[in-house]
Amino acid sequence: MNPRAQSAIAGIALYGTTAAVLIFFYVPIFTLIAFSFQEGRYLTLPLDGLSLKWYGALLDNAGARQALGNSTVIAAIATLFATAIGTVSAIAAVRYRFRGRAGFMGLAAAPLAFPQLLLGIMLLLWFSVLGRWLDFNMGLTTAIIGHVVCITPFVMVIVAVQVFTFDPTLEDAARDSGASNWQVYRYVTLPLLWPGIFSAAIFAFLLSWGNFYLTYSLAGSARTLPTFVFAGIAVGSSPLYPAIATVIFIPGLVLVILADRLRRRAAAA
Amino acid sequence: MTEDTVARSWSDPALLWKALPAVLLQTACFLAPLGMTVALTFQTTKSFQLTWTWNLATWTDVFSRAHYWTTLLHTLTMAGLCVALCIGLALPVAYALATRLQAFKNQVTVLITFAFLTDTTLKTFGWAMFLDRTGVANYLLKEIGIDTGGASILFSDWATMLGMVYNLLPFAIFTIYISIEAIDRALILAAYDAGASKFRAFWEVTLPLCRPGIWAGAVLIFLLAVGVFLEPKVLGGGKSPMSAELIRQTFETRVNWPLGAALTLVLMVVSVFVVLLFSRVYRLQRGRGLL
């Protein structure tokens, strides 16, 4: 078979699979968006009619609003901590050589491969026992801690890639020019790492925003959007949930595009 | 000449302040709970109250009930199949991303990332709607003339598998992509120059070189797949429970913490064991030059 034919076949196979996988990825998402415009109460096809009434209902639903609020608070705080801890861990892991470095990297990254539900359960047990001792309950704080534990490794990995491609001679040049450690960070390291850190932060936010398993175990009676939706599915579906979904998607998409732009700008520098 | 890493000791504040937070975090909120979970397995529950007495009652319970083990086997099988499907689908996509899709690479990456990062519950819910009896899938099939007579893929093991592959595929794409990206193009060109066809070059050069990525993806997916309960419950209808669901029930409905803890440990230990087993086999075969 001549190379041209081979190339063509390979091309079709590759492009075809990629397209199929992409469509596959968006099936549920488009289904949700489509159903959010459903007029009637039931999620059936053909669509009863198109209306935005469920978006309106969303705004009226106190439970949904509170879930939105909780999701935001948890995501914001968890992002802050996860990004801070993840970033410094990445710098330490990539740039420094020290005793126990491998162990450090393993420990810091461990939650990545650990099933989230089980992690949630373990933390639930832990906090319950501690809670009885120190007298506190499950709630937003415990959910935040759970999120931070699980999300920090993600941030660490993303920032580590950025740190790895960062040329350390630049810091040497700054030091040679007369910069103190603090000045090196301020004028060279942070400005160059910033896009990577910011996009890692966006990732962290979205991971927390969409997290189910940990919140399920750790938030106690407080609901975030994912657990709210889950509870809703359990009871009986209505187009309210697709509406929630679409509302969540939009900022998510915007953030992901933003993160991608930043990452590309950082890579080009 | 330039050393990219700097040696530091733990007494150096530059290292201490950077590494300590993660260490403290994961020790206090990962290792410690893990340790406590292990300890819990040796306790008992009396009438919904946890009592701290050290005994092996829970473990005898675990080892004596076949039900737990059949569920575990089912879970491991599903996870294994999920790994196979994910790797199979991820390879062409990752390869395309790394080599061919230059023009669309960024857009495709953004699309995949967005799909990945959105709410798992919502996506699973979306699948439920799609696959339901009155859902989109049946609707479309009816339109093209296939009448499934009201049956649906939903509430079956296949639906669960679909959901699992759906949620875990991005991990495989990511790890394999990185591996393929890292391959020196010159090696592939050398293969062509030596007379290899495109397929041959892929088989002899690219595939072996991206094995670390495939392996990392497989391990990651396997370990994550053994812990799913959303997909079995929502898409599988809870009819064929997997270990995680079982564990959840043990905690929530039966409030038997030691048992739940024990089951959790069993699941983790067995999964890690399976991974290690396969990595031994893999290494042995590599040693003998079979792979």
Place this chain on the structure above:
Amino acid sequence: MAEALLELTDIRKSYGAYQALKGVSLSVAPGEFIALVGPSGCGKTTLLKHVAGFEDPDSGFVTIEGRSMLGVPPADRPTRIVFQKLALFPHMTVAENIGFPLKLRKVDRAEIAAKVEEMIRLMELKPEYLKRFPKQLSGGEQQRVALARSMISEPKLLLLDEPLSALDVKLKKVLQAELKRLHRMLGVTFVHVTHDLEEAMMLADRICVMRAGRILQVGKPDDIYYRPADAFVAGFIGETNLIPVEVQAIDGGGARTHVPALETNTMTIPAAQLAPGLERGPALMMIRPELISMLKDGGAECTMPAKVQEIFSKGGTVQYRARGPQGLEMVVELPGTPEKPAAIGDKLRLGWAERDVFLIPKPAEAG
């Protein structure tokens, strides 16, 4: 004699089991241009880092202007280094890059702008580059920006780590001339690490040859070229011929030498043409290729019959490789002329003056 600006005393440095510097001592006078040359891994860059302050020696001293630099960070030393990779800050404009050292010292903005302009003029860069980013400039222009950034803080010692090695030949020549001009104009002491010998010979007042963590020889380019301390330096600095000899006796007047390969095979070489540390026994006679002539008959003090094996024409010079007695390989370089004095296979006589030879000790290890 002016006091040394930079004094390195017995510097030793090991990285784990690997000894990078094994006791290096060097004195650099103010205003000198000194080149550090040697094969890769010889420690020249490590030594440079010690001067700049990025490394501290395990033992030994680095003294600048009489002050010990032990524990002094790079920022506080009167040195500036230009890295091989240039290390221009990609996120700052050219102007910000150049002005960076002054900004760190909290010099006021107007003054920074004035000094930056001065630097731009000195480096012969176009003023519109000030607003551009490093990656928009060519390699040669980036070099100049890097130099400007190091010079703006008026260091006493400028350290250059193979700055020109990545450039193509033409650009290299231009920048080499630049460096020479800057050196003469500013009077700053330059320490220049390079593996390009021609560059070192052209630019430096003194050359320091290093190998495996030690200094083999320091001296003026001509000194090193015509009077190398050992066979390694001789071969490293340029093409050379090393003829085995036997030193029968040495005294104040010179060395009585037996040279089997030459037609007149006993001669006395004056003391000035003996390497320090030369002793009785086997040694090597060094004669540079360009000092050899090809003769039809006698007419030189040292003569050797040889047969031409290869001819390499390098445009301005032509290199002849000939085989002499006992299989000795000889290299001769003559100015290129359209008519070649010899062809491959010719048997002729090579000859040179006795005053052009230099005797060096035979190396301990083979080859």
